[in-house]
Amino acid sequence: SQKIEQNSEALNIQEGKTATLTCNYTNYSPAYLQWYRQDPGRGPVFLLLIRENEKEKRKERLKVTFDTTLKQSLFHITASQPADSATYLCALPPPPGYSNASKIIFGSGTRLSIRP
Amino acid sequence: DGGITQSPKYLFRKEGQNVTLSCEQNLNHDAMYWYRQDPGQGLRLIYYSQIVNDFQKGDIAEGYSVSREKKESFPLTVTSAQKNPTAFYLCASSAETGPTLGRPQHFGDGTRLSIL
Numbered sequence: 001s002q003k004i005e006q007n008s009e010a011l012n013i014q015e016g017k018t019a020t021l022t023c024n025y026t027n028y029s030p031a032y033l034q035w036y037r038q039d040p041g042r043g044p045v046f047l048l049l050i051r052e053n054e055k056e057k058r059k060e061r062l063k064v065t066f067d068t069t070l071k072q073s074l075f076h077i078t079a080s081q082p083a084d085s086a087t088y089l090c091a092l093p094p095p096p097g098y099s100n101a102s103k104i105i106f107g108s109g110t111r112l113s114i115r116p
Numbered sequence: 117d118g119g120i121t122q123s124p125k126y127l128f129r130k131e132g133q134n135v136t137l138s139c140e141q142n143l144n145h146d147a148m149y150w151y152r153q154d155p156g157q158g159l160r161l162i163y164y165s166q167i168v169n170d171f172q173k174g175d176i177a178e179g180y181s182v183s184r185e186k187k188e189s190f191p192l193t194v195t196s197a198q199k200n201p202t203a204f205y206l207c208a209s210s211a212e213t214g215p216t217l218g219r220p221q222h223f224g225d226g227t228r229l230s231i232l
Contacts (some may be wrong), residue, residue, distance in 0.1 A: 009156065032218040043120075043206050043223030044159075051218065089158070093218070103149065104221070106158040 003027070004107040006090060012113045015082060021075040021110045023090030030092040033066055033073045038087045038109065047088075048075075080114045087111045118143045122207050122224035128232045129194065129201060137192045137227045139207035146211070148190040149221065152176060153204040162205075165190055194229060204228050 007022035023033065032051045036044035050057045050066045050073065057064045063076040077084050087109040094105050120141045129135045141148065147166050151159040161174030165184040179198025184190055190209075194201045205228075208221040 004158070034218065034220065041226070041228075043122075043208070043225050044221075045223070046220035049218050049220065103147075103161070103164060106151075108156060108158045 004090060004092065004105060006088075006107040006110045009108075010111040010113065012115060013080060015080060015114050015116050017080055019077040019080045019084065019112055019114070021088050021112065023073040023075070023107055025071050025092060028095035029068050029071075030095070032093065033064075034091045034104070035062075035064055035073075035075050036089045036091060036106075038089060040087075044089055044106075077112075082114045082116055085112055085114050120207055120209055120222055120224035122205075122227050124227060125225070127227055127229045129229060130232050132196045134193055134195050135229065137194070137205055137207075137229070139190045139192065139224060140188055141190075141207075141209045141222075142188060143209055143211075143222060144187070145209035145222070146187070147209060148184070149208040149210075150174070150180070150182065150190070150192045151206045151208065153206060153226075159206060162192065202230050 003026045005024045013019050034049045035047045037047055038044040048057055048064045050064045061078045065074045089106050089109045091104045091106045123138045149164040150162040152162055153159050160176050162180050163171055163174050163182040165171035168184055168187050171182050171184050179195055181193045204226050206226045207224045210219050210221045
C-alpha cells in the first residue's frame with residue numbers, strides 16, 4: 001500500500017538557517033506532489049506543487065525538489081524566521097488501485113520550530 | 117474575500133447524539149471534501165463530493181453522513197454510530213474535477229469535536 005513518510009515529527013533550527021524537510025513515498029511514481037503549511041488550530045494552506053517532470057520549484061524563500069528515482073521530495077526554507085514555525089504537510093495522489101476514495105494522501109507532517 | 121467557512125469552531129457531543137458540522141464555500145468550486153485529523157496522523161478522507169447531489173465515501177466513512185444540496189454547502193453529520201468522534205474536522209474544496217490535475221485544496225479552519 002502507499003506510504004508517505006515525513007522526516008521526524010519535529011525539527012528545531014536556528015533563525016537564519018535553512019530548514020530542510022523530507023517527504024518520502026513508496027511503491028509508485030506520483031504525477032505530482034504538494035506541500036501545505038498548517039498552523040495550530042487552523043486548516044492547511046497550500047504552498048507549492050511540483051510535477052514529476054520538474055526537478056525543482058521555487059517561491060520566494062521556498063524551494064521544493066522532486067527526485068522520482070529516490071522517491072523523495074525535499075522542502076527548503078532559506079533564511080528561516082520564527083514566523084515560519086508551523087507544521088508542514090506533503091500530499092500526493094494515490095497510486096492506481098490504492099483507493100477509489102482518496103483524492104490525495106497527506107503525510108502526518110513535520111512540526112518546524114525556528115528559534116530566535 | 118473568497119474562502120471556506122466552518123462552524124462551529126468547537127462542538128461537544130453527548131452520548132447517543134448526532135451532531136452536524138457546517139461547511140460553506142464561496143469559491144465556486146465543484147469539489148468538496150471532509151477530513152478528520154488526529155494527533156500525529158495525516159488527514160484522513162471521510163467523504164467527498166464532485167458535484168451537487170452526488171457524493172462518495174472516503175477511507176473512513178463509517179459513522180458519518182453528508183449531503184450536497186447546494187454547490188456552496190457540504191455539511192457533515194457525525195452520528196452516534198461513530199464511537200470515537202473526538203478529532204479535528206477539516207472541510208476543503210478544490211476546482212478539480214474529472215482526472216486528477218493536482219489543483220490545490222482550500223481548507224476551512226476546522227471544527228474541534230469532543231465528547232461530553
